[in-house]
Amino acid sequence: MTEDPAPRASAAGSRRRSPWGRGSSRQLLALPTFGWTLLFFVAPLSILLLYSFGQMNLITFDVNFGWTLDNYRQLNQSLYVHTVVRSVLLSLGATLGCLVIGYPVAYTLSKQQGRIQTLLLIGVMIPFWTSFVVRTYAWVNLLQNGGPVENVLHALHLSHGSLNVLYSPTAVWIGILYSYLPLMILPLFVSLERIDPGLTHAASDLGASGLRAFRRVTLPLSMPGVIAGCILVGVPATGEYVIPSILGGGKTLMYGNVIADQFFQVGDYPFGAALAMTMMAVVTLFLVVARSGLSRVEDVT
Amino acid sequence: MSTTAGQSRPPAIALEQLERHYGELTAVAGIDLAIADGEFFSLIGPSGCGKTTTLRIVAGLETPSSGRVSVRGQDVTDVPAFKRPVNTVFQHYALFPHLNVFENIAFGLKERKVSRGDTRRRVTEMLELVGLTGREKARPKQLSGGQQQRVALARSLVLEPAVLLLDEPLGALDLKLRKQMQMVLKEIQREVGITFVYVTHDQEEAFSMSDRVAIMHKGKIEQIGDPVDTYRRPQTLFVADFVGASNRFEARVVERLGSGSYRADMGTLGTLDVPGVAGLAVGDQAVAVVRPEAIRTAPGFGDAVLDGTVTDVSFMGPQTQYVVDAGGLGTAAMLSPADDDDLLHSGAAQQFRFAARSAWLVAADPGPVDDAQ
Secondary structure, three states: OOOOOOHHHHHHHHHHHHHHHOOOHHOOOHHHHHHHHHHHHHHHHHHHHHHHEEEEEOOOOOEOOOOHHHHHHHHHOOHHHHHHHHHHHHHHHHHHHHHHHHHHHHHHHHHOOHHHHHHHHHHHHHHHOHHHHHHHHHHHHHHHEEEEOHHHHOOOOOOOOOOOOOOOOOHHHHHHHHHHHHHHHHHHHHHHOOOOOHHHHHHHHHHOOOOHHHHHHHHHHHHHHHHHHHHHHHHHHHHHHHHHHOOOOOOOOHHHHHHHHHHHHHHHHHHHHHHHHHHHHHHHHHHHHHHHHHHHHOOOO | HHHHHHOOEEEOOOEEEEEEEEEEEEEEEEEEEEOOOOOOOEEEOOOOOHHHHEEEHHHOOOOEEEEEEOOOOOEEEOOOOHOEEEEOOOOOOOOOOOOHHHHHHHHHHHHOOHHHHHHHHHHHHHHHHOOOOOOOOOOOOOOOOOHHHHHHHHHHOOOOOOEEEOOOOOOOOOOOHHHHHHHHHHHHHHHHHOOEEEEOHHHHHHHHHOEEEEEHHHHHHHEOOOHHHHHHHOOHHHHHHHOEEEEEEEEHHHHEEEEEEEEEOOHHEEEEEEHHHOOOOOOOEEEEEEHHOOOOOOOOOEEEEEEEEEEEEEEEEOOEEEEEEOOHHHHEEEEEOOEEEEEEOOOOOEEEOOOOOOOEEEEOOOOOOOOOO
């Protein structure tokens, strides 16, 4: 009791410094989020990591927790290497496709005003209101032989014979491109809309024609949007599971499907865990690189 | 004088019957204007008078509805902005945020494919001219408003345009910096000898820098002239009001005296001989404009006397402004030097005097008196 006044005084002192009270009590506010993350993210991830170093007896289905790197060595098998390569290529291809298609759309959107702009933006987002799985199944109908896409291409004399696209990497690519396009358009739109139109006028005043002004001013200033869009599309697309299952017809496997197979079909949890950890590492690496690029271009604008 | 140079060479800028309509709205309602080479020319007027639109048409950033624009005798009406030999300093500078000071200034040179060495030399010269040597690597957002302004200026001047257009370039700066930049601009203009066309709503700013000014009103030019002439001999009531505070006294022309003077019946002020605009006829209703600084209290000064009561005193430093209730003549404003021995006090009844030759007669406004827009 005799020591009481001192801490009280210091508490009052720090209260004066901060309207929120003492630092530690403010930090308490973060506790629920912290607890949630710990319980549902860090803990499962740790278990997964633990599994990835364990071993499975394929006859008894007993998991043997040890410290073996066997699971990671298995990744060398060409099946898995090919899957990683295919996932990354499909993801890169879809990201590039989204960028090429999305940029002009975002650019046009940013040049509109008022209600027209709002309507067009809603148009970009409307697909989100329908189930993603349903929309992906719709592509089965569109792409199948004798389907609408084939009919249109025939009518335009752009192809003849069967389309033979469904259940191929191309179908998966189209599916990813379609589903992730809004995730590319929106950040691009935001960054383009933020550019002062006066800058384009200034560029033109200084002798840069429309295209030159775009290349030297608009494009570099929209880089934060380009990188953000590529992260939003590229990262989840690498781990895409639903689209390859539906449009790849079980033939065109991506990394997500292989992981799911290990858990649900084979039941080799340790190997599945090793696959999952590897993918996380790949994606994290991609993110780190992209983020450093983002902070560099954002420093400017 | 620079204005006489225009007679031997084609004008730096010539506008003929220039018009710009936005639907029902008329921004520019027929402008004819010739600006001489090397001139510092200002377009002034209240906001919405069409001055910025006119400037943007000259820059090529806006298309005229009709009329022609020529630069140094060459018709550029259909030439796109990026090919015109004019450059603009924008109101909010419009510096490229992703480029540093050097790259901003070199932007236009790169479009012209100027060699690396030449670019470095010319940019360095410009940095010196605007006093930013050593800040090459800074990004625009690391610079103060005044410094950004100088980069914008350098970025345009480095291209050695036939004409430099400035759209309220000092509007975003505080008063002290504005005054300082006015001096800088004037100095630079003299040094480089490039024609400056300056747009502002601040007549004082325009007067302090320009060789000539044009006062715009409702899309038309009301008057063109040198600052002194515009201030002392405004052609319309609008111009008289816009270029400075003015007292108005009703007058009726009773006789034309020749050499630009009229004998006018000014009610309780008596009949005075006052100079004025050409073309007033006997019997015309007119307005005598008297500048606040022309009114004094010294006994025996001038030939017009009005009795009034001081209703407000504002000490402004170099000068003191009084508001005077002059009974049937309305309210009048008076400016006197701050070192005036006996400062008047609010409520003081006094005789206020001015010389009839310091007044100026213009035709009475046909419309409502305060129709400034």
